[in-house]
Amino acid sequence: MVNRLGALDAAFLYVEESTLPMHVGSVMIFQPPAEGFDYDRFVAVVGDRIAGHARYRQRIRPVPARLDNPVWVDDVHFDLTYHVRRSALPAPGSGIELEDFVARIMARPLDRDRPLWEAYFVEGMADGTFAIITKVHQAMVDGIHAVDLAHLIIDPEAVPVDQRAGEPNPEPSHLRLVADAVLGSVINPARVIQGVRAGLGDVGETGRRAVETTGRVVSTLARVGAKPAPSSPLNAPVGAARRYVMVETDLDDYRQVRSRLTRGRYVDDVTINDVILATVTGALRCWMQTRGLPVTGASKVRAMVPVSIVNGTGDQLTDAAMTACFIDLPIGENTPSMRLHQISFAMRQQIESASAEGVDAGSLASIGGFAPPTLHSLGARLGSAMSRRLSNLVITNVPGPQQALYVEGSRLCETYPVMPLGREQGLAIGLTSYDGKVYFGLNGDRETLADLGLLAQCIEDALAELRTTPGSGRSY
Amino acid sequence: MVNRLGALDAAFLYVEESTLPMHVGSVMIFQPPAEGFDYDRFVAVVGDRIAGHARYRQRIRPVPARLDNPVWVDDVHFDLTYHVRRSALPAPGSGIELEDFVARIMARPLDRDRPLWEAYFVEGMADGTFAIITKVHQAMVDGIHAVDLAHLIIDPEAVPVDQRAGEPNPEPSHLRLVADAVLGSVINPARVIQGVRAGLGDVGETGRRAVETTGRVVSTLARVGAKPAPSSPLNAPVGAARRYVMVETDLDDYRQVRSRLTRGRYVDDVTINDVILATVTGALRCWMQTRGLPVTGASKVRAMVPVSIVNGTGDQLTDAAMTACFIDLPIGENTPSMRLHQISFAMRQQIESASAEGVDAGSLASIGGFAPPTLHSLGARLGSAMSRRLSNLVITNVPGPQQALYVEGSRLCETYPVMPLGREQGLAIGLTSYDGKVYFGLNGDRETLADLGLLAQCIEDALAELRTTPGSGRSY
Structure with a gap:
């Protein structure tokens, strides 16, 4: 039987451009066990983990003259060490060298003649840690036939895909x-x-x-009324080169902000996700002001925020599990607590209209395994499928497990997503919470976001501002 | 005045495919001085050296609807640290790790929206050396308006291009x-x-x-009679991935072979270049036999060998300085000395018919500066301009200076070219002699030349065979 690409998967291939590769990435930093961990062992782990997942050994075969969508075919020359690559950072192997490396890796399109993924084992990190970087094409990870590579690597109890094969496909979204x-x-x-x-x-x-x-x-x-997003310095033609910056923050800080700023009857209406979006809003405001750009009371930046709309313990991570919220981030508002409450109100409206049962964005955290990479992939798919003109940027925030995870004895210390840019969208923000921290991965066009490091600093400042702003449970 | 690309330069852009990037590379290994050498210093050196060479700060601007050839325009956003990149090898930083790194770097096309070159400063080498890898597009290096980047970096007395601007262009080749x-x-x-x-x-x-x-x-x-080259396992569709292997041999070995095998009246007819081609011939023979492929007495592999046809001390390294020799390498011949004499005879015929004054391939060695990279670039241009069906592979052999060279106090220890592959040409061989050694850079398609390391071993074996074969000045 021919294994044909779905319409959406095929569309991801057709619209891909050399300056806009449609893959999703992850950056994970590990502490090796006492006995060590090396590239050969990593190759073996990846080989094992992808064994039950056919997509990771399949390539795309176009149909002549594009009479129909391409099909997935087994790559008879499958070459594991092509996909799993050994690399190293220059000294001192700090975050800056890692960020530069990630930016270069992510800028390169995947080879269309091979299975659409790559993984890098990165040595030379400071403090004896090592990094793993993954790149997986959006056409691959639909949740039914393939989950994200980082998801496979991290969770030793990942449900092999063939156990799911007999289940009916979910209702189309x-x-x-x-x-x-x-x-x-x-x-x-x-x-x-x-x-x-x-x-x-x-x-x-x-x-x-x-x-x-x-x-x-x-x-x-x-x-969203299908009206175009406001104009923004974030939106300019995107080139082939990238910048990438990682920001680590404490999850407790967001929790404290929520409890301090939401006393009274609104306490249950504000989510951690809202506080994170308020932090990004404050950061964008500060960044624009630092650039000397005008910020007036009416200034907005419209974010497309993929949100999960399945409840609780289900494990069907598919396109149908995600919906798009369009949120006007109030960067013109100068009171931090007002920004938070405006965002919270807008998010609640969006989620309620999208889903019969209102669910909060944290509802997928209880799913087995390390699901965030797959959720980021699904979010990226949704982001790419929506018209770019409807938002200024995509922000995906995926809650992860709050205890330490391991791969073959190596502890996962930090985990950052790398979200793809869209046409004329110079910035994409991905966040994952994990083991008490919230990790921001900022992916930017090298020219449009030449000052991406400044934006990272603004995120830390905006969080500090929220933490020190006067508490007010009755601000709206 | 519009600075339009020449017909040949434009053609290099038009025919470039994602699997066949048309850039030429070099790999250079340096011993740093006692006081050290680092990335920042390298960036400064490159910035200085390209200052007088406009092409290195210009990008291509296509003409709408391709009504005319593209033009060179200054890159107003020129971004030196985009082009000059810092990298490192995984431990132990041996030749194997360097070869893997080069293969990956060279597989990637240059960004068409920027000046068409990149340079990598590679740390983490064994023994405290460092490597510099360059990539320069064939559309750039025509010898008149730009010389190869490696040429610029190495020679501190490189003639600035503006001193040549007033000279007339050479006779068209x-x-x-x-x-x-x-x-x-x-x-x-x-x-x-x-x-x-x-x-x-x-x-x-x-x-x-x-x-x-x-x-x-x-x-x-x-x-060459314009007849297609014989079929060969070297010729298969080329994918996007590469393998790269470096081989270092002693120049004296080739000299000894020449003097031992060419006694008598033919002594002046055999060049070092002939002995090198005979070594490659023996290596290809051995490689095919090891693969279990049939090698009969009539088996040939046709090589396109760019040869310089200007004499002596001229410094006009342009397309006009090169001509293409098509040599049927006699891989079916089982006597090493016979292979050498057949090659020598064929080369002499070709050069004499190409040039009124017969010149030997070593005649450019006396040109000031480190000219081999530019000559390799010109050779690659010639190779790409000739029909690929006329030869099975391209071999460029460029004689370099026989004394040590430096860049800012760092001694150049080894230097390997990386020649581009052609359509359905799975292998390209570049050689540079320098300071008593001959350095082979073998660039191969990752699938077609999966056993490229074997071919490297065969080169060493073939040279050893020539050295031990019975001497015979009267073998033809």
Whole structure:
């Protein structure tokens, strides 16, 4: 039986450009066990963990003349040591050298003639730690047929995919309906593909046209009113080179901000996710002011925030588990607590309209294994499928487990996502909370975000500002 | 005044594919001085050395709808630390780790939106040495407007290009005439470009058609009879990944072979270049036999060998200084000395028909500065311009200076070229002699030349075989 790519997966391939590679990354830092850990052992671990996951040994084979979507075929020349690579940092092997290395690795598209992933084993880190960097194409990780590589590596009890094979596919999400409307039988597929290739834009844009054509209304797009995002210095043509900066913060700081600023009857309405978004808002405000750009009371930055909409203990991490919230971050508001409450109010509205049962963004934390990388991948898929014109940037925040995890005896110390940039979106922010910390991965275009390090500093400052701002449970 | 790309330079851009990047590389290993040498100092050196060479700060700007060749424009956002990069090898930092690193670096195309070069400062080498790796696009190094980056870095007395600006351009070579015939006014340029893009093949192929059209006969192509090269395991579709292997041999070994095997009246007819080609021939024979492939008496591998045709002390390193020799390497011949004499005879014939005054391939060694990188670049340009179907592989051998050279107090210990692969050419061999050694850089497709390390061993074995074969000055 032919194993054909879904419409959405195929679309990710068609719209990919040399300056906008559509892969998701992760940066993980490990403390090796006393007996050590090396590249050969890592190759063996990866080989074991991908054994039950066919996508990691399959490549894309296009159909001649693009008469149909490409198919997945086994890579008969599969070459594990091509995919799993050994590298090292220059001295002193600090965060700066690691960030430079990540920026270079992530800027490069994956080889379309091979399985669409790479993993780097990085030596030469300060303090004897080592890093693992993964790159996985968005066309691969749909949650049903493949989970993210970092998810596979970290969790020793990962459910092998073949145990799930017999389960029915989940109900299609809005996203999948849009995608099917785009590239399915509703309209001439060749014409759509031509449109996509001619630069009509991203998948969401094409989807919107298709939807208009057929008269359907998609609730996700309706929610935001389908009006373009405000103009922003974040949005400029994106080149091939990147900058990458990692920021580590304490989860307790966000908890304290929440408990201090949300006394009274609103205490349950504000989530940790809201506090994190308020921190990013304060950071963007500070960054723009430092750049000397005008910030007025009405200034906004619209963020697309993928949110999980399945509850509790389910383990179906698929596209259907995610929905897009569009939040106008109030960077013009000068009171930190007001920023938080405006964000909290907007998020609640969005989530309630997206889901019959309101769920909070932390609801997936109880899923077995180290799910954040797969959730980041699903978030990136959603971000790429939505029209870029509807938001200024994508922020994915995925709660992770709060106890230490290991891979073959090596303790996972830090974990940072690397979210892909979109067309004319010079910045993407990914966050993962893990073992008491919140880890920001800032991915930026090398030119547009030449001062990405400044933005990182602004994140720390904005969190400190929230922590010291006067408490007010009645601020709205 | 618009600074437009020449027809040949533009052709290099048009025919470039993602699996066949058209840049030339070099790998240089240095012993730092007692006071040390670091990345910051290297950045300063490169910044100084490229200051007088506009191409290194210019990018390509295509003309809309390709109505004319692209133009060179100054990169107003020129970003030196993007181009000059700091890297490190994993432990133990031996040749193997360096080779893996070079293979990965060279597999990646240069960013078309920036000046077309990169340089890597590589730390973590065994014995405290450091490596510098350069990548320069073939469209840049035409000898008149730009010399190779490695050439600039090594020679402290490099003649600044502005001193040459007033000199007349050299007489156009056959190569340039072909290129002009292809992309000039002889036939519709748009049609040719369309043909090139439709996969007609490489520049030479297009050139041949153009030449046929206009009834001109180009002597280079006439010499080889324009018949396709024999089939060979070296020729298969090339993927995006590479292998790279370095081999160091003693120049004295080749000298001894020459003096031992060429007694009598033929002593002046055999060059060191011939002995090197005979070594490669023996290595290819041994490699094919080890692979279990049939080698019969009539088996040949046709090499395209760029040879310099200017004499003595001139310093005009341009396309016009190079011509292509097509040599059938007699891998079926089982007597090493016979292989040498057949090659020597064929080379002499080719050079004499190419040049009114027979010159030997060593004639450029006396040029000031470290010219080999630029000569390799010119050789690569010639190799790419010639039809790939006319040869099985390209071998460039450039004689370098026989005394130690330095950059800012760091001694150049070893220097290896990295020659680009051609369409369906899985192997390219570059050689540089320097300070008593001959350095082979073997660049291979990762799949087709999966056993490239074996070929490296065969080179050493073939040289040993030539050294121990019975001497015979009268073998033909």
